[in-house]
Amino acid sequence: GDSVTQMEGPVTLSEEAFLTINCTYTATGYPSLFWYVQYPGEGLQLLLKATKADDKGSNKGFEATYRKETTSFHLEKGSVQVSDSAVYFCALRDDYKLSFGAGTTVTVRA
């Protein structure tokens, strides 16, 4: 079935550093792609999404572009803050359900 692979963490950064979390997917078609974020002790929240090739999802300073040629959906933020410390999950829609990556733990130090 369809699946996603995201870079393993943990990732530790200083405030205002640039963040990239790689995500690649394997799919027979052109699935919708998502990034979810899980803040400590909370459930998952949708961060951004893209539904077709070349779409760019953006939210809270984060961006990700749906790249069909490289089957990728990398998450980027130009200047992270301590409040961005969380676990980030890449996901794709596979029929009725979402298939998630393993998650990447990001810690931002002041």
Place this chain on the structure above:
Amino acid sequence: SQTIHQWPATLVQPVGSPLSLECTVEGTSNPNLYWYRQAAGRGLQLLFYSVGIGQISSEVPQNLSASRPQDRQFILSSKKLLLSDSGFYLCAQKQTGARTNEQFFGPGTRLTVL
């Protein structure tokens, strides 16, 4: 707006005891409902999903079961818990027929089996 409730928020149970976790949704009708488990230090694993009342699909064979007695209620159960059942259980919903495909998650239930 859509709201997902999960009960209880935290649970500590002995090995071999039964389990019942409840998820209820508001603000939508005929949603697709999902149970995920997030074990410590690991990603999300889809356990069950349901596209309607009484319709349950199991993704992973295990000692857990799910039921959907009402349109907006999804229950996760076990007759005898194992240590490996410890984890963070998340209920999610997706509106049937919605143009967007994202799922909305509840606050989760943290289960510790001792």
